[in-house]
Amino acid sequence: MAVALPMAGVKEDVWIPTACDMCYNGCTVQVHRVDGVAVKVEGIPGVGPNYGMTCAKGLSALMNVYSPNRVQAPMVRTNPAKGIGVDPGWKEVSWDEALDLFAVKLKAAMDKDPRSILTHTFDRYTYAVAKAFSTAVGSPNVTMGSAGIFCGNGTHPVAFTLTASNEIHDDLKYCNHLLMFGASAGFVGGHNAMGYSVEMQDARQRGMKLTVVDPVLNYAASHADEWIPIRPGTDGAFALAMMREWVIVQDSYDKTFLKLHTNATYLVGADGRYARHATSNKPLVAIAATGAILPYDEAPSDEAALEGTFTVDGVEVTPAFVPFKAHLEPYTAQFASKITSIPAATITRVAHEVLEAASIGQTIQLEGDTYPLRGAAISWYRGISAHRHAMATGQLMGQLNMLLGAVDVPGGVLNSSSMGPTWRPNLDPDGFIYPGNPLAGHMKPALPRRKVSAPETLELQELFPVSVYARAMLWLGLLEGEKFGLPYKCEVLVQCRGNVMQTSGDPETMAKAFQTIGFIVSINTFPDETAQWADLLLPDMHSLERLTPLVGNPNNFTNSASVEESGTWNFQQPIVKVVEKARNWGEVLFDVAERAGILPDMNSAVNAACHITGEYQLRRDQKYTWEDFADRWTKSTVGGEHGLDYFREHGYLKEDKRLAKYAYPMIHHGGRIPLYLEHFLDAGVAVKEYTDSRGIEWDTSDYAAVMDYQPCTTEKQAPAQFDMWLVNQKLPFMAGTYSAENPLLMDLAKRNSKVFNIGINRATALKKGIADGDEMWIETPAGKKVKGLARLTEGIHPECVSAPGMFGRTSAGNKDAVGRGVHFNNLVAFTLDHMDPVSAALDSCVKIKVSKA
Amino acid sequence: MSSVVNPFTGRWIMEPKTQNVWGNQHATWFTLMGIGGGLFINRLLFGIELGRFWGMTWADIISLALIGVGGLILIADLGKPLRVLRALLNPRTSWISIGAIADFTFMGLAGLWTLADLNFGGGGLNLTGLPWHGDGTLGLIFQVIAALAAIVVIAYPGLVLASSPSIPFWNSTLIPMQFLVNGFASGLACGLIYAAIVPSDVSGDVLTGWLSLTTGLLVLSVFLQIAHVLNGQYTHVAAKVAVRRLLSGNLQVAYLGGVVLAGLVIPLALIAYALSDSAGSNAAMAAGIAGVLILAGNWLSKHTVIRAGTYASLF
Amino acid sequence: MTRWGMALDLERCVGCYACSMACKTENGTPDGVWYSPVYEKEVGTYPNTKRMFIPTLCMHCEDAPCLNACPTKAITKRTDGIVLVDQTKCCGTRACVAACPYGAMNYVHEVQGAFGGELIQLEKQSFKSTAGTVQKCTFCSHRIDAGKFEPACVEVCPTKARIFGDLEDPGSEISRVIRSRNGSPARPEAGTGPSVYYLR
């Protein structure tokens, strides 16, 4: 490169702040635009949530916005036949024609049954608009695609249980030993990827010990002090053995925390239910010293008994901790070792190391208050969620933290979106916390208890009273809705950004489900697998072309407890316009609402979903431009003087550092969290009652007050010769399917030379006669076969084979991505018996047999 | 050639990397220049003329032709051929620069000196009157400078390889020595081939002299190959990788079959046979075959050493 | 005097390729040219396996083999130690690619865009490449000359694994961290005197 000459005769050379959209973290970035052409993306030093850093995806975003493979204009399908790889026969139409067709189909569906309209998006920042649109048409059906099928099922319900917030992450400021199951948080992955990565490396260089439990030597395990390879889907057994070591063998756990903050002291009878006060119906506790029986909130908590037997109205009862402790008995280290393949000695050693690091009883002074200080925490994510017993394993992970007293306290696992100035601590009738934050306010956590009712949603969410979502059930609602009592069929799918066809379970099942949908509108930037099913394909704006208010919200997704900086509000503003006819899908929904005559309801619904208050509310009788709506939403949420003009000028707004009492609320909110899941019992009964009444076979055995380990379905069903597992692994430089549209990211994936290969343990490969670089077959019990190049490695469990990322595309703008690599989801058995009936997770255990090609 | 050449960044795995910078064009012009240089010096020292053509010796003509063609291949292989003259600018540290200067010097002086032999005879063009014709003081000066340039021309490609700290198997003075020995051996090989084609022009003892000289060079070449392989085996892991590829890898046939067997062992045997009294009339034929094999062996030794080049892994 | 250098912390690098992409977009390199790759190496045997991530770039050597090998003097060394290639002088012998022990030199035979074939507008504006010549990392000399004393790869690293500074200033952060972590260059036996040190 020649020595940089000064740019002569430059007309324009500006840096424009916006928010990145190459994953869901919404980092604050600035784009360098020279003479109208965007040439570079950078972070903004010191500005959260990424503090000047940007990952490979964010930096390469220009290759998506400028891609010649984008959807260029509205198109209608001319080939009525639909199927994987079937050419829709696109014919270009004008926006006017397209919106009229859209409105006509919408009205027809609303007249038939408003609930027959399904809205889909995974565009986290404008969820509320999709939600409002669905509410305005009168439909409860909003869905999101893969994340709800594989990732959050073992996390979000537990996050609400522990912290009444949708997300959790660990306080790396004070933690000295982090035990991480099936995740790579802090290694440019997961939530708050960039900020958390700095925290993680600072913590590790401060001396924090990191132990990672995962079948694959993932990005976190690569740097961990210890990597513990484990058989897929068996994390629960490891957790139970650790708890047994603490509670039964060592008798060393945070008794005070259990008494003050959990329902371990609530008295339960032989039927597992709480003993309740005759009139106030409040759960009762027993005073250890005197045996007196009192409602939980009238007894001095630290005197309540954790053990012993008592009688209430002549019925024998014990504190809930007694059955909890008893159920740990069988889970010896040896027992767990057989299940997990982890040596028993390792299990006991790790249990001791974590317990010791927790230093139960330690306290710390922060901003005038005394907090319990815990040196150990357990974190987990998709690795343990994508299994048949996701809820059970997730709850066990939460219970590990509870026994150490490491929840919402310095050094423990923290809430990341409930607290903050908008928190309104709500307690349900039994004293358990639930979200008051309006952004999460409309959530449906397990507590306060929800009734089971005849399903009205295509995701059959009403049959999942203790989960937060039921995304994975969408195909079941579409295909067998009437069996479950759904009084309608899906007439219209409004799909905005998100490739549900490629990111769900196996595409054949999703294809059958999509066949049942009358009319599909896809507002998409690329002609991906889902767009191929559309009857009407509309060109969506890329995030660098559109205006999106409130992308980053410091009260959501990040808990700036452990970060010196404060949280940051940011937004997206138009930088360039590449596809002339592209439009912002949120704006399209407003237009269609007007054409379908439901604009008044749309405005009311937007006010409710976005929590717009006072003078900023949209009036029912008026049509607002997208910009006006964005300005009102911003002012209503951030404060009158911080509207769009402020953000256009400053680009972002720093929130002041979160107070300790919001970051570590356990000692402040006065609520309790359920160690003993009594509310699961009645929920299970209710689900069984309903499913029995409809003659539906529905396993409710996991609705128990204490969680046990059970093998995944594939483990039980697979014939002997299918002796290995196929596991999937996330990559820090790829996300979703749109990153495969980016030639620079694909180039990185090819040069990485592991992404498009199949990782297999060296010893196992030699036994099977497979050498490095050989072609090998992977075959599932269902007869699916995939071929790929073997890459021998020491970094994977001997019974596992790894196919990382989301590839093997059948349709994409970037032709180079089509047919390259293995599509992991395609091999996942997408049937009801492989799904967790409590959390709706889809078991991604894929039993396979491998052979040299 | 792929649109971008970087031997490291094809696969982002930390491992010894095979060089993909230079290929057969380089093996070819390395060899041509080696033979060309060898021919000129052998003609000067041992009077191996390979016959005359219009007064000029075939040895000089072929030498100029080979080095000229080698130079053209070199220039054609450049990314920016028109900037070839810039390649003369850095003789202080760049062997390619030194080599380029040597190339031009040789082509200039050897060319002029050879032209001075031109004599159509019978009243036609006759340049023998030129002051530097023949072995006059000026003639000798031209020849000596041209010979020194020729030596550089033979050796500098080897020195370019040897000067790379990046590829341990190349980074050894044994390579330029091999280039020199092969160069001279190839020069003599041309003589042997000439002897087979025009036996009458090469007397028995002259042939015997050439054969024993060639034997010496080939034996020396064998030692150099062995030394280079052993050196590679025990100095650096990347060199060991190169050696493994030569001895048992994808270059086994070219190296053991081509360089060692066909290029050294068989010629030595043929020459030994040619020197023995039982050869009789077909001694020249045996010598000629040996000569051809020596030339082939020269190309193959450059091809294999280039292909075997392996960068050391950084960690 | 100043001698710019970089320290790469192998304990912190997590192999996310942010530096590789930041470099590519900052310097507008053509398809296939990556100045700042991150290599991976598996160490140990199951189950005590580790994955090392090793970022590399041009080491801006004290005694640069590329500069020595280049016949056309297209490669020069600035007073602050930065080694630069002038594509208007390079004649494309590729001796430098062969000579560089660190794989930092890229020979561009054809200038291609990321989407193959014709360049898109962004590429036309940001590429600074001449076919038939070589190009490599410049320690972002254009940023340093504009007073931004942090190359793009350093600024963007999410785990703060890259430290840039003046090796000749004993008080600079880079000098201190090299001393405290006894940083050492890769392949010291090549004897080129790199300005890049690895903290193991």
Added chain:
Amino acid sequence: MIQCKVIFAGLIKRVAGTSEMTVTLPADSTLGDLLADLTARFGQEFEDKILLNGDLANHAVVMIDGEYAREVGGMQARLDRQTPAQVEIVLLGPPLLGG
């Protein structure tokens, strides 16, 4: 007596069968009284959708004269601050957040 203009938006519109109606209630009526009156008209399904454990459910967003009912007293909120009172009942669908 006071006039109360009630607007139904979102999912509740199907249960109410209309998007707008006017209800007359005693002067000192609260939001709770209004909802009890509407439940009497539209049946238990109306209450099941709007209330949870006797209070406004998370996903039932009720606005009285442009202000969120929850912020002006919830079920005990007065309806006589403006005549006619305008009550907007928006029933949101299930959550759409995170994965």
